[in-house]
Amino acid sequence: MGGTVFTVLVDNTGRPGLMEAWGWSVLVEHERGWRVLFDSDSRVEVLEYNSRSLGASLEGLAAFVVSHEHWDHTGGAPLVARRNPGLPTIVPPGRHDWARGLGLELKVNTGGLDLAGLGAPGALVGAPLEAGGWGLWEEALGVETGEGLVVLVGCSHPGVDRLVEKVLEGAGSDRALLVFGGFHGPSRETLDRLAGLAEYIGPAHCSGWRAVEYVASKYPGRLVRVRTGTRIIVSGGGLRVEY
Numbered sequence: 169m170g171g172t173v174f175t176v177l178v179d180n181t182g183r184p185g186l187m188e189a190w191g192w193s194v195l196v197e198h199e200r201g202w203r204v205l206f207d208s209d210s211r212v213e214v215l216e217y218n219s220r221s222l223g224a225s226l227e228g229l230a231a232f233v234v235s236h237e238h239w240d241h242t243g244g245a246p247l248v249a250r251r252n253p254g255l256p257t258i259v260p261p262g263r264h265d266w267a268r269g270l271g272l273e274l275k276v277n278t279g280g281l282d283l284a285g286l287g288a289p290g291a292l293v294g295a296p297l298e299a300g301g302w303g304l305w306e307e308a309l310g311v312e313t314g315e316g317l318v319v320l321v322g323c324s325h326p327g328v329d330r331l332v333e334k335v336l337e338g339a340g341s342d343r344a345l346l347v348f349g350g351f352h353g354p355s356r357e358t359l360d361r362l363a364g365l366a367e368y369i370g371p372a373h374c375s376g377w378r379a380v381e382y383v384a385s386k387y388p389g390r391l392v393r394v395r396t397g398t399r400i401i402v403s404g405g406g407l408r409v410e411y
C-alpha cells in the first residue's frame with residue numbers, strides 16, 4: 169500500500185456493515201511507517217467493531233491525539249489505552265477527567281507540538297485555541313504527505329479556519345492540501361476563509377449538511393465526502409477517496 173492512508177473509523181453516519189454513533193475517530197497510517205489515532209469516538213464497542221471490520225489495527229500506535237475533551241471524541245479512550253499501555257497522548261489544556269486511571273501518558277499541548285520525537289515524523293499538533301472563553305480548548309493535527317499538508321479537526325469549537333491557521337503556522341506552510349473533520353455548523357464566511365487555506369475540504373461529524381452543500385456548490389471539485397469507513401489515500405498520484 170503506497171502513500172498515507174486516513175481511515176475514518178467512526179463518523180456520525182456509516183455504511184452497511186459498520187456501526188454508527190455520534191462521534192469521530194480517524195486512524196492515520198503514514199507512508200513513513202508510523203500510525204497515529206486522532207480522537208476515539210463516543211463508545212468503546214463502536215470503535216472496536218469498526219476498526220476490526222475495516223482491518224485497521226489500533227495496536228502499535230506512536231501517539232494518540234485528542235482534539236478536545238468532549239465525550240464523542242474521548243469515549244473510546246479505554247480501548248486505545250488497553251491496546252497501547254502508556255501511549256503518549258497529546259491533549260489540549262483542560263480537566264482530562266476522561267483519561268483518569270487509563271494509564272495513558274498525557275502530554276499537554278500549550279504552544280504546538282512536533283510529534284517527530286514520538287516516532288511520528290511529519291505529524292504536528294497546532295497550538296491549542298480556546299472556544300469563546302468557556303475553558304474548552306481544542307487542537308488540530310497536521311500530517312505532512314508528499315502531496316501537501318493534511319489537517320484533521322475534531323469539532324472545531326474555536327472555528328475550523330482558526331484551527332487550520334495554527335497548524336499551518338506550526339508547519340511553516342501557507343496552504344493545506346486537505347482539511348477534514350467536524351466543522352461545527354460553520355458560517356459561509358468561515359467556509360470561504362477555509363477555501364483560502366486548503367485545496368480540498370471534507371466536512372464531517374458536526375459540520376451539518378448545509379456546509380456540505382455549500383462547499384459542493386461554491387467549490388465544485390474540491391469537496392471530499394466523508395462518512396464512517398471512508399479511506400482517504402494521499403500518494404504520488406494525488407488524493408484518492410474510497411467509500
Ligand SMILES: [Zn+2]
Pocket residue numbers: 236238323325
Ligand atoms: Zn465538541
Ligand SMILES: [Zn+2]
Pocket residue numbers: 191192238240241322323350373374
Ligand atoms: Zn464532536
